[in-house]
Amino acid sequence: MDNLLKKYEEHAYALLRMVTGFLLLFHGANYILGWPIDGRSWSGAAWYMAYFGVPILFLGGLFTCIGIFTRPAAFLASGMMAFAYWMAYGSKAFSPPADSTNSFIELMLPIVNKGELSVMFCLAFLYIATRGDGIWSVGAMRKK
Template sequence: MFNQAGRWSPQLLAALRIVAGLLFLAHGVVKVFGFPAGAEPGQQALASLFGIGGVIEIVTGGLLILGLFTRPAAFIASGQMAVAYWMFHAPKSPYPAVNGGDAAILFCFIFLYIFAAGPGAFSLDRQTGRR
């Protein structure tokens, strides 16, 4: 049973890429469009750090969902999450459970893995021959 697990790696990598991209896109939609209502931090001015971050999240999240320019998008998204953690979360407390930075850390390392591993199955990169 376990010796067959590796055969599903491309599909599972694609699932990770798509789900992480959807979640990242959702964070950007909150910042750029204020949807859904009541979600934190809510709609932000586009010229602010949060607004720029929201645009990056929408663009890179969308590219990751499609598996298009996957490696550059994942690299940019990973970097954004590293910056977000150290700028906004770490100064509050050294403990992620206290400073609310758990998601930023996970996003950072998931995107770093996708940058290194590539898009997996079901990607436009794979269909167009980009590796």
């Protein structure tokens, strides 16, 4: 089993990089273009999210997906996802909703505060930042 999986290690990493970048790219496109889901817009976002966060979502996702400037793009995306977790989800523990029956510790858990996606993106992009472009990337083609 190990030999079989080891044989496809680079391919699996390339798929992880491309799909994770693709997902973040569309998350950013949703804020910029209002597509593919209507109703989301960066016009209502805090100024720092509109000017820093949304471009990192879009460009970080694009660069990671195609595999160019992968390390810095993924590192920025990872940091932004950590920031997003603490601003949008982890902060719920410090100002819980009035009807919340959860304790401080419970509200810090991603499953309770609904921050699982931010945590997964943060760790996936951190891993991608450590690995770099990999195969099936513009960076790999430029090195040839």
